[in-house]
Amino acid sequence: MVSHLLKKSSCESSVTKLLRWNGLSLYNTSHGFHEEEVKEKLKQFTGGCIDLQKKDNGIGILTLNNPSKMNAFSGVMMLQLLEKVIELENWTEGIGLIVRGANSTFSSGSDLNAVKALGTPEDGVALCMFMQNTLTRLMRLPLVSVALVQGRALGGGAEVTTACDFRLMTPESEIRFVHKEMGIIPSWGGTTRLVEIIGSRQTLKVLTGALKLDSQKALNIGMVDDILKSSDETQCLQEAQEWLQQFISGPPEVIKTLKKSVASVKELCLEEALQTERDLLGTVWGGPANLEAITRKGKFNK
Template sequence: MESNKEMARSLLKTSSMSLGTKLLHQTGMALYNTSHGFHEEKVKKVLQQFPGGTIDLQKEENGIGILTLNNPNKRNAFSGVMMLQLLEKVIELENWTEGKGLIVRGAKNTFCSGSDLNAVKALGTPEDGVALCMFMQNTLTRLMRLPLISVALVQGWALGGGAEFITACDFRLMTPGSEIRFVHKEMGIIPSWGGATRLAEIIGRRQALKVLSGALKMDSKQALNLGMVDEVLQSSDETESLGEALEWLKQFTEGPTEVIRALKKAVSSGKELSFQEALQTERDLLGTLWGGPANQEAIARRGKFCK
């Protein structure tokens, strides 16, 4: 009997992983590379010319990370250097094997007002715009694929690129009096960090078209009704709202780290892969958990409860 269990466990753990699954979960895998005409190092040199602000990451012992956009003098708008630092922090999170959850927020009670206009004005050619688009799509896709359950804490304004950023998180929470707005139409462009694609998935194609083409100002009540956010918090205070967000996230991150991370990977696969590949991913992930410590402990506990 025991040998049969060992054989099954071995089969599950050694089952071949599909190419699509490997690409989805390979650490550091980007959407674009030189074959697409994207030269990351060249873009980095350009972005380095636009300093200001920081991206701060705090990793707690309970497996929850807090990522803070910190450029309050410009309502936490992304400078070029902040874009570079965001990629660095995402890479750090990709390698944080103890992580289970992530909260993304802005400093001083404002989420993010988009891109720093100094950088936008300097990057004036279509080639510049597309290169920046590829860079940020790469970064936010990698953030979205992290095996961490992520929550955007929207305080104050989430405008333009800030509104796009929150769509890369699994969940969104808003404080009273805050606002989400995709202002791209008024800038003569469209979302280019993946925001339009992700927004359509979150609230549906028709509603997304209304939000984008109308440059609608979504307060917390409207955003909740649209399904854009998952909950409106009680407090607008920076410290208190972060505490509320941490408590809200806790209900989804309690449990063994390896199980939470595997659940996130399975859901990501269902979203991005074909049905067959997603099923194969579930199988492969199960092989890393079945008969493992968390599984055995849970079975033992259940046995005690049934007596």
């Protein structure tokens, strides 16, 4: 009886820790963040939209769609991005995600009209917290995600690519963190995630130099995972889906649990990460995929 209660308590503790980084906001009023106030301000800046297509094969395609401004984020688009991320958090059939821009370009970052209007330090910090929250939730999704970079990913657009698990570029595309030239620093979580992707030394070069990373340079420093063959919008999207397929093939519950396990390591201390890994294992050990694999008697080794 006592051991049963201890086991139950441990599971509840683990669930609490998992909820801390999955599907919840980073900030609340105790941090001085008033989300509804920020949303009201962002509603004023219209233009563009965020499209989400959820395919039968379990791959979602999230499209930044504001082509007249190189897919720059208007305030409404920022609100819609959070809405789509929440929708993806609840998409039980999903296992993969491709983030892309409309009309063969990724994103030029924030719409300058919104940036100019939100000109006080207080406004800047509030917007920072809102987008950090949204992109962290994107990063935590139990979906294997890839940013498909066509054309240019600039400023905030470059930061969005870092919230995905992988990045793919077309031959003529470019990633550039232009924040220095605007007199600011990355504030959507881009610096933190970029250090994790390419290390602190390379990150300092990329940010202080506002370096133009073409596809080959980005590949050389580990910023991207592959360069696609085609720059055609339709063909490169097909290529990206085929590339992603290798990482989402298999039992969906196992793929999603693997993603949760890897994502947790980024945010938990060693002891908590090990406990989370253990408790996640309990959700798949002895499950249908595990039992089926055992009956194959090692055929997966061939």
